[in-house]
Amino acid sequence: MENLKRELKEQIIERLNLEDVNVEDIADDMPLFGGGLGLDSIDALELIVLLENDYGIELTNPEEGKEIFQTVNSMSDFISRNRK
Amino acid sequence: MITYIGSENIISPLGNSAEENFTHVSNGKSGIELFKNVGVGKEDLYLSKIKSLEVDHKFDYLLSNCLDSIINASSDNIINSEDTIVIISTTKGDIQENLATPIQASVDKLQQDYNLAHTPLVISNACISGVLAMNTANNFIQANSYKHAFVIGADAISSFVLYGFQSLYAVSDEPCQPFDKERKGITLGEGAAGVLMSSDPTVFKKESFEFxxxxxxxxxxxxxxxxxxxxxxxxxxxxxxxxxxxxxxxxxxxxxxxxxxxxxxxxxxxxxxxxxxxxxxxxxxxxxxxxxxxxxxxxxxxxxxxxxxxxxxxxxxxxxxxxxxxxxxxxxxxxxxxxxxxxxxxxxxxxxxxxxxxxxxx
Amino acid sequence: MSYISSYCHISSTIYSVNGQVANTFESGTLDEIISELYTSLDIKYSKFHKMDQLSKIGFIGTELIKRDFPAIDNYGENDIAVLFANRRSSATTDINFLDSYQDGGIPSPSLFVYTLPNIVIGEISIRNKWFGENMFTISNHFDANYFANYCDILLQKSSEAALCGWVNVDDNKIEAFFFFITKKDIKQLNLQLNSEKLTEIYRAI
Structure with a gap:
């Protein structure tokens, strides 16, 4: 699980071009949207692509992303439950 | 000085003239239909697509046909006048068939084919391009830079743009329902439309309006x-x-x-x-x-x-x-x-x- | 009558402000040059890293003009028109977006939003809270006649100033030229706006 979290942080930084951010800057329970990391609506859609590309998990409704992408914790939980 | 606007034309699934299009629209007819396997995941999707348009370089075809109609609805020879500018509005031009120069190649061809006195001005400013093109024509005419402006907007449906809107989850799985409670996104369409704008009201064969x-x-x-x-x-x-x-x-x-x-x-x-x-x-x-x-x-x-x-x-x-x-x-x-x-x-x-x-x- | 109050050039080897060379680049990739330019500005703007190359160069050019002409801050939020142009629209990003979905891939939403050339104007407007007139045009060559004429027209209407950019980032080359047009010759560069003068300074570097 810890490996998955670290891998996720690296993937988030790379895919969303967060040049100013390091893996250490993202706490597992830090809100990714709103305050926290300050991601926006396009980032959320790009995270859906990340889930599909890298973990083979397809979301049918982008609204599902709201819960899943709250924090690195919630993302890693979801991935470990659903990855193929 | 007044800027006059008229000689309007539309090419869409609903017809090839402004009159024909208006007749269908006023009868509540839509150009939107379901097309099979067109989405990025081979989904069936609604589009407003001109089915009869089976040509290469649809964008070029739309531009020149639209321009021809405006020319026919206006005084002879002003298209080639030194006092005339052609203004083109498009977002992605011929992207489906010409990824490298989707817009400029078509515009160069148009300038040659019609022997235009000036290089057309191409406005590519997302979905406001068409309104911006009319505004710009008005500004030119008011400043006396040109007397006449042929303003044409065109875009053809491409998988490029359709997949893009799908990636944003912005495409409706039903015909679009603007302002409705149940609206789910856009329906992509294609077509062209144009107007003549001029400081001279006598260049229009039919009555013109004031811009x-x-x-x-x-x-x-x-x-x-x-x-x-x-x-x-x-x-x-x-x-x-x-x-x-x-x-x-x-x-x-x-x-x-x-x-x-x-x-x-x-x-x-x-x-x-x-x-x-x-x-x-x-x-x-x-x-x-x-x-x-x-x-x-x-x-x-x-x-x-x-x-x-x-x-x-x-x-x-x-x-x-x-x-x-x-x-x-x-x-x-x-x-x-x-x-x-x-x-x-x-x-x-x-x-x-x-x-x-x-x-x-x- | 309008005046050119500040201008700058950015190429893959050099950048200059008002015709004075400000820096030269060791040969590098476009991304390296853009990164070097951004670092030299010494600002923190996290959105910058999300932009495509066209928007990044437009953003940097605007920052260089603002530094050279700080009085730009005195304009009202509706006063500054932003007129940009280039040869090939968003061609580089178009290809990147196409690559994202070809061969069965998933189209990238963050690339798609940059497949419109006027996004650079949006980025600059957001950064500076400018609500003025916008227009992006496409032409084979730098059209000095259009810029000179249309700036005059807008400044006689409801705009007080215009920020213009000719921004090309294609085939691993940068060719960009930015200029700021005002109603008075505030900085006394003695550059009255007309197409000959504009052509002259465009070619000067």
């Missing part, structure tokens, strides 16, 4: 999400009304942008509410033509000019129940009444907004 004023404004908020306060739209409409010396009470109807996405339509309703334009009859024409991007502003202006010729404002097809918070007067039925003035608006990615006012010549 009163047009401006643009940026939201300064987000590149793909509309402003929550309708900021840019509010500002451009205010500026256009003020510079044009037009009062809200004089506007008979509004041809809004109304794409059918949740956030865009909500933004527009907020802007019109702030402008105190709640009571003015309003439509979106996307339910008939889909979203035709660079052609949209011109298609919708041409239909609105036809509305004025026929004294009929058409209903906002796809709208049934109020789904925005601004409290605006979206038409569920056509209205027949004497019309003199309309407001055209458009909003697009990059936070851009534009507006224009056209009225009958007094």
């Amino acid at each position: 009163v004023e047009g401006t643009s404004s940026n939201d300064a908020n987000h590149i793909s999400g509309p402003s929550r306060t309708g900021e840019g739209l509010y500002r451009t409409v205010n500026k256009t009304m003020e510079l044009g010396g037009v009062k809200t009470s004089e506007v008979d109807f509004i041809s809004a942008h109304g794409t059918g996405t949740l956030f865009n339509d909500e933004m527009e309703s907020i802007a019109f509410d702030r402008l105190e334009m709640n009571a003015i009859p309003l439509n979106s024409l996307k339910g008939y033509f889909g979203h035709t991007l660079g052609a949209a502003g011109l298609i919708e202006s041409a239909i609105s000019m036809q509305s004025m010729r026929n004294n009929t404002v058409v209903k906002s097809l796809g709208y049934a129940n109020d789904g925005t918070s601004g409290g605006i007067n979206i038409l569920t039925e056509n209205i027949e009444k004497e019309l003199t003035t309309f407001l055209k608006t458009a909003s697009g990615f990059g936070g851009c907004n534009a507006s224009a006012i056209i009225r009958k010549v007094k």
